[in-house]
Amino acid sequence: MSAVVESQTSKQVKRAGLTALAFLLMVVMCVPGLWVVLSAFRPNGEILAKPPVWVPENPTFDNFRKIFGLGTDQVAIPVGSYFMNSLIIALTSTLIALAIGMAGGYAFARYRFRGKGGIFLGLMLFRAVPGIALSLPVFIIWSKLGIIDTKLGLIIVYVSLNVPFTIWLIDGFFRQIPLSLSEAAQVDGCTRWQAFWKIEFPLARSGIAAAGVFAFLTSWNEFALASQLTRSTTSKTLPVGLLDFTAQFTIDWAGMCAMAVIIIVPALILTFLVQKHLIAGLTFGGVKG
């Protein structure tokens, strides 16, 4: 009897310990983000105060007004353009990466072809190379092609960055769908193409949505390559635009934080909308992928 009680107590202690650890990890991860969000709503002076002021004493939208050029005190940063650039680049590259990822993932899951294992491994290894390591060659080639400082240039980079991951995730999903479903659909009167769109695609939707969100977030948040390959308002993305707040002698922390919030919000909304798919996507597809 006492052994049972003891083991129950030890289980409770263990669980409490794990919860505390999880909480600690969450704090470590969330505090910087929280600090950025809070700082977006207070003046520069308060941000730099020592000792630090945690909760804004006079919350204000001035920082947002300022960067959008609405207040009296204006900052000449084209946030609107950056936002549109980011949106166009992230969305386009995500759609292309998804299209390639679906075709590739389906091919890897369903077909046998020469060099399949090697190509798959190659894709995964490519993913392991830090993008920044390729920035110099990409810069040189892009400038020769004349696509430096264009949205197209960045879209191509992001597509190639995202394709290995989308293929890997979507391949895992198609693998989970029994081949007999597509066969049954073909016997039922579908062409192979119809069988894909009516049966296999709806079943792999979670995985495709998850892959899409990850691809979008990668492109939306990417800074290193974008900072190398873009320089004008026609192509600069939001993360690169953050640098505009640093002048030779000053940094406008408040403006920077406000813009950071603008970057974070769409990403958060998107993640929230598809979180159900995202979790299903990562656990379901990832296990056997």
Next chain:
Amino acid sequence: MAEITLEKVVKKYGAVNVVHGIDLTIAHEEFVVLVGPSGCGKSTTLRMIAGLEDISGGIVRIGERVVNDLPPRKRNISMVFQNYALYPHMNVRENLGFGLKIAGEAPDSITKRVDEAADILGLTPLLDRTPAELSGGQRQRVAMGRAIVRRPEVFLFDEPLSNLDAKLRGQMRAEIKKLHQKVRTTVVYVTHDQVEAMTLADRIVVMKDGRIEQVGTPMEVFNHPRSTFVATFIGSPPMNLLPATIDGGAVRLADGTVVPVPERLRAFTRDGQKVTLGIRPDDISPVGHGLSQDGPGAEVGMVAELAEPLGMESLIYTRLAGQEVLAKLYGPRIVQPGEALIFRMALDRAHLFDAETGLSVRAD
């Protein structure tokens, strides 16, 4: 008319030959069961008829049409898969109606035909459920409903009962048989279970290593197996096979035991021929406890090593000429291990196979 004809049909995967040029004609409305151990090519043959596997050689006809290069959707067939292959994101009604919808059938007509099929299979209360909410037997029925609702020329079944438990399998077997009586259609049914083959088939096709071993009605295949393979594959428990030699009009077993050559096989044997004597457990019984006491027989003394009482009969494991032999005792008598008994072999039901080829000595 949906006669299915296979002419010299071959399937190769690279250099590996899986089906070695089989010839088979399946009559209109006939129920044919392809049976054999795993890897014998039965499923591949079915999938070639369905159009889910390319045909490496030969001709497949459904009705008058050569279908070799037609995709499955143009063959006017339907198929029940081993894992049912129900569309998980559709409810039962949508699953049943999917094929009709693809064919562009009007919604009213779809509803009517789905309701009819659901009625035949007792699926009406389940129409709004998804496959995940169904039991194994219900899923099986939905899969069959999906097959019949399109009124195809040919039904193909690929081991449809192998995922069910024994009791349900028996029930569904009967339902499939009833369904075929109701919806007269040509059926090709693949299984590795010889009981299913015996109970369902108009004709059984026994396959081995990508070749057809024997084609015949269940009773033909059971009573006149063409080879030792068929003899042991069809019938449970399997037929006993004892190596022997024909010696002066008698069958001499390895230990010298002599039994007469069955009368009906005498013309097919010659002296000195090495043979295998085949006799089913049902045809070796302790004297007075057999199925038939008349007809030619031979009596041999054997010691029971193990007995499995099954109620009104017992399986007896014994030994003859150094080989394990299964015998059957009909009646409630309990046999003790070690008990010596006189067994009677019903020789009119025994078989002789050539020892070298494994084929029956009978010319047919």
